Amino acid sequence: MYWLTWRQHRAQVLATTGLLVVLGALLLASALDATRYLAEHVVAGCPGPAEQCRAVNAALTQRYGLVYQAVLGILPLLGPALVGAFWGAPLIGREFERGTNKLAWTQSVSVRRWLGVKVGLLAVLVVAAGLALSAMVGAWLSVFDDVVGPAFSNAGLFNLVGVAAAAWWLFAFTLGVAVSTIVRRTLAAMAVTFAVIALVFPVMVFARDAYAEPLRASYTEYQAILDQGAILTGNVWTDTSGREIADPPSALCPPAPGEADTEAGQRKRDSCLAGQGYLATVEYHPASRFWRFQWTQAAILAVSTALLGAVAFSWTLRRRQ
Amino acid sequence: MTARTNASGLGPAALEAVNLSKRYGSNQALLDCTLTIPAGRVAALVGPNGSGKTTFLHLVVGLLEPTSGEIAVFGDTVGRDAQALTSVAFLAQDKPLYRNFRVREMLRFGRDLNPRWNGELARQRLDELEIPLDRKVGRLSGGQQTQVALTLALAKQPSLLVLDEPLADLDPLARHDVTRHLMAAVAETGLTVLLSSHVVPDLADTCDWLVVLNRGRLQVSGDIDELLASHHLLVGPADGADAVAAEQQVVTRHTVGRQASLLVRGSAPAAGPDWTTRPVELEELVLTYLRDPAATALQPAMCQN
Structure with a gap:
């Protein structure tokens, strides 16, 4: 069974390995380039938020943006879609399409074992590939830490580092297998898998805010919180007794003429309102929640994966031809 | 299902179906078929198109689950006893093979998935048929592909060989070759064969048991000589x-x-x-x-x- 699994799926394994190697080389080149730039442009305390770092920061951001826009921006979504379509969907779809299920399932190996070994073995490889990707992206990101901040607040990068990529890839692979057991056509299964991932991914990104109760801070710390790489989830007003309200009474602290829409006018009004006991607060998830959020998302995806796996197995074992 | 002995009392029957039925939605493909095929027979399953032949064969090899009833091969219930998979080999109607495998890799496939695999027999057969082991399966002729598929089935060393329309789509020469090799294997090993066909004259010389299916119902099951007599x-x-x-x-x-x-x-x-x-x-x-x-x-x- 091990040989058969390898023989039937080696194209996917080799292609994925090849793509990861190419991506790794790209990231390595980018990281080396950035490191060399830093070594040649030593400015005390840079990179960092200080004023004298502007040139260094810009150079690093430019190098970061190059790679991010070329591959990493689309990879969080494209990766799972490709894994689901090319690793998952053909596993059953191609057998039904060519009638070879009638050959494979009438050997001395039970369908349960046939599917178990194939799915199990490929799942291990998919997880390993996902972890390898995350390790590479994580290492590359660490070079740019001081200019772009942690990956936490970037929904795309968040799904490329830690355990997120592995969880997504495993979910997508199992989804592809489950869909192909039902539709029994490779191409149709690929399309459905693509569509489901394109639908689920944004839902998961939006669901992220709900993984924990957000923290609150005064609106005056807004910029500082943002700089620390937190996820901002909203802002609320509280009145004199600390209750949440939609807006402070408009009669209070009217803006000076001509200042209503300016930042200075806004700040003036905020401090006036604060003097009256009305506080603007921001709700946010601090970057320190990175791993908590990583594992929460991974757990949700893992449970979905298990359900899809159960669907794939029970559907295949039903022997309804 | 308990293993019933066949007429001669020598161990369980090669195939025993009891009240076997299969329904797809509202389509009753097979209804209440009860039959026994003794070991060592070459049984012909005949019937018009759509009479349930393929459904019956898929039930025998465990690709389908009966809606009701039971089916056993040498006393092992199909779909429950793992042994039933080992003792049966199946050649499906479209002779499925992995087209991008080389012939050698198809043999490796057979070896890896079957404990009773006889690689020597397989290589010898393909050698006699002059089918090169390095050729991709997809590049073989239709007759050669049937021969490779049949080789896989025989090298599994089954006790029951099930063939769905093995001679369809073959030219007369290939048809003769396949039949000859099949009969040689039967003579050598004494295996039981169940083959479906809609070409009755082909069967008279090779088969000694007849099963007739018509519109999903079993009409005839018996020894051909006795039926004729x-x-x-x-x-x-x-x-x-x-x-x-x-x-x-x-x-x-x-x-x-x-x-x-x-x-x-x-x-x-x-x-x-x-x-x-x-x-x-x-x-x-x-x-x-x-x-x-x-x-x-x-x-x-x-x-x-």
């Missing part, structure tokens, strides 16, 4: 047919003009002087039964009453 065609005047029919076990009855012909069962039927009695041929027997779906001839007698 126990059926006779009586031809005589139509106006005397009722009297003759009353004394005989009539399977079917046809009247053309003033002449009636009766297919009757039983040894040496006696009719009046106006009547001629003659034996039937296999094809005639099959066609007569197929024209009259209500008629049945099932053997052994315990099968259905």
